Amino acid sequence: MALEQHIQRIEEKLYQLLKKLQQVQAENVWLKEQLQHHQHEVQAQQQTITQLEQKLHLAKIATVAAGPPASPEEDEDFKKEMRSKINDYIKEIDRCIALLNS
Structure with missing residues (x-):
C-alpha cells in the first residue's frame, strides 16, 4: 500500500514536471518570436538612421556648396x-x- 502511494506521488510529480516543461517550452517559443520581432525592429531602425545620416550628410554638403564658406x-x-x-x-x-x- 505504501509503495503504491509512493508510486502515485512520483507519477503526480512527474505529471507536474511535464506540465511545467510544456509551459516553459511554450514560453521559450513566445520569447524567441518576440526576440525576432524586436531584432527586425532594431534592424529597420538602424536602416532608417543610416538613411537619415546620409541625408544629413548630403544636406551639409549642399549647404556648404551653395554658399561661400x-x-x-x-x-x-x-x-x-x-x-x-x-x-x-x-x-x-x-x-x-x-x-x-x-
Missing part, C-alpha cells in the same frame, strides 16, 4: 569631404569594373 576651416573641411566622397565613388566603380571583368 564662412571660414577657411569650413572650406578645407568641404574639400576633404569632397575628396573622400570622390575616392569612395572611384573605389565603388573599380569594384564594379572588377566584377564585370571576372
Whole structure:
C-alpha cells in the first residue's frame, strides 16, 4: 500500500514536471518570436538612421556648396569631404569594373 502511494506521488510529480516543461517550452517559443520581432525592429531602425545620416550628410554638403564658406576651416573641411566622397565613388566603380571583368 505504501509503495503504491509512493508510486502515485512520483507519477503526480512527474505529471507536474511535464506540465511545467510544456509551459516553459511554450514560453521559450513566445520569447524567441518576440526576440525576432524586436531584432527586425532594431534592424529597420538602424536602416532608417543610416538613411537619415546620409541625408544629413548630403544636406551639409549642399549647404556648404551653395554658399561661400564662412571660414577657411569650413572650406578645407568641404574639400576633404569632397575628396573622400570622390575616392569612395572611384573605389565603388573599380569594384564594379572588377566584377564585370571576372
